[in-house]
Amino acid sequence: MEYQRVLAGDQRRIGRGIIAIILLVGGMFGMTLGAVQIAFRLDAALGLSGYTASIQVAAMLPIALLIPWSMFLQRWLYGVRAASLTSVLNVFRTAVFGKAMLVVVPLWTINLVISNLVMDNATTTWSTASLASIFLVTLLLTPLQAAGEEYGYRGLVFRIAASWAKGPRTALLIGILVSSVVFAVVHFSTDPWVNLYYVVFASTLAVITWRSGGLEIGIVIHAVNNTLGFLILLVLHADFTAANDRSNGVGSAIMLLPCTLHIALTAWVWWQTRSSGPVRTRVQRT
Template sequence: MAQTNTAVEYHRVLVSDKRRIGRGILALVLLIGGMQAFIFGLGIVAVLIDTAIGTESRAGYTPLLNAVGAFSVALLIPWSMLIQRWLYGVRGGSLSSVLGHFRFDVFGRALMILLPVTVVVQIVYYWAPFPQTTWAWHELLLLVATALALTPFQAAGEEYGFRGLILRVVGSWTRNARLGLVLGIIVSSVLFALVHVSTSGLLNVWYLVFAVGTAWITWRTGGLEIAVVLHAVFNTTQFVIDAALQIDPTVATDRSAGAIDASVLIPVPLIIGAVIVVAIRTRRSGTALTPGSVHDGTTP
């Protein structure tokens, strides 16, 4: 049973009198294994549908496969909650924040600030020309629809899984809160980079910077809201701009070393800037804590 009467930081909600490392490893295996199973299983369904309706596949990429991939990762939201509830007896909703629910006021303020800033960063990123696509307009419109309808949830799914469940699980393995935070950030960030399966050192640097920054923000603010905004806005605007500029999706999603140059690091200042702003705004209030019993598994 997790602690119940003491206010704790976000990453310490699953701490108990036992370290439960074996249970934590099981949680990580279930999370990442589940994500791969969702992607693989639903991907097969998408391929069968594409084959049946005669959709032309380009390097194994179609609008339906793109949509299914986004939906598969979005399933990490309920899956992460279920794992936390099953293995730790803690309400799944508590993954959202130390208050036990998603703080839409925090989300809204972050969205108002980060959306225009991210658009500016994307303009700089897309200043150099990208290979154009030969895809039909209806396919591009399907990609835009997917980006607007599913990509935000895909991004949120990764945040609930990696900056949520993994950060908490690993953060509960030590007696020292600060050491737990460091280990939680390291493990969640490395796993986040690994699941993206890139052979590019530069791209992996970007993944690590993004993961470390959003994990720190999650800990400091006591919730996933700002991390979700950062992730969702960045990914969604990128997909929409790709379609608007008719950029070949098979090139834009290529994560091999030969396809990546230093421009992939252009968004790094966005993450560093977000960390600095959060640090300044929370300088007086300090790290957000649970009210006390909000993380008790018996809370209705």
């Protein structure tokens, strides 16, 4: 069975799937709201203002917790072992991860450097302590935050939506569509260019997950994108609040560069699996 079809059964269980998606997204926002309130109170007690390491932790940690939360929801609502959410082999495949790193890191570094040189990032004054603390938080938590989104959206949501149809092709299309729309919606952007990027980002990573039989390559792409993106903003002394603005008018045609890169990487994965097809597994329940 292909990765996204592991939750498929004799019944479509659409209602259960919708409840699972609501619990996934609601849990993420609930944890984020609580973490942000703690960060604000901590910064107020310390006399800190602006974008701080506490706010960065509050933005990253709750999303990283989607890893165990997604696994729990899959086990609780579908009776499928948590480990299967990682890959068709029920383990994190380090060889797949390492090969992806060799390809993704140089390509994404070039992409982000060009994008940030073209974009007019607002700058602000950073203290050495703020730069150092946010640098440390970024290195420690941003890869986990990116992995959390992969487990949540290319993992659980992709599988849930793909279980709503009996035909494998229809199931795949529904899985890609639903997981991509949910991913774009939870980012609350009103800019068409930014939303285009989110949809391309999500749909290509869903295709990669399907073809590779797991989340490892998507985690590499997502983690490298987010981590390097934050680090470059730190080097430029950019205003993180302005950089995270997703309102109408902030996007531009420069977003087509990462979109093209996503499509090219997806084509590369497809080419690598052209002989074997999508990696498959048996359904394993406990």
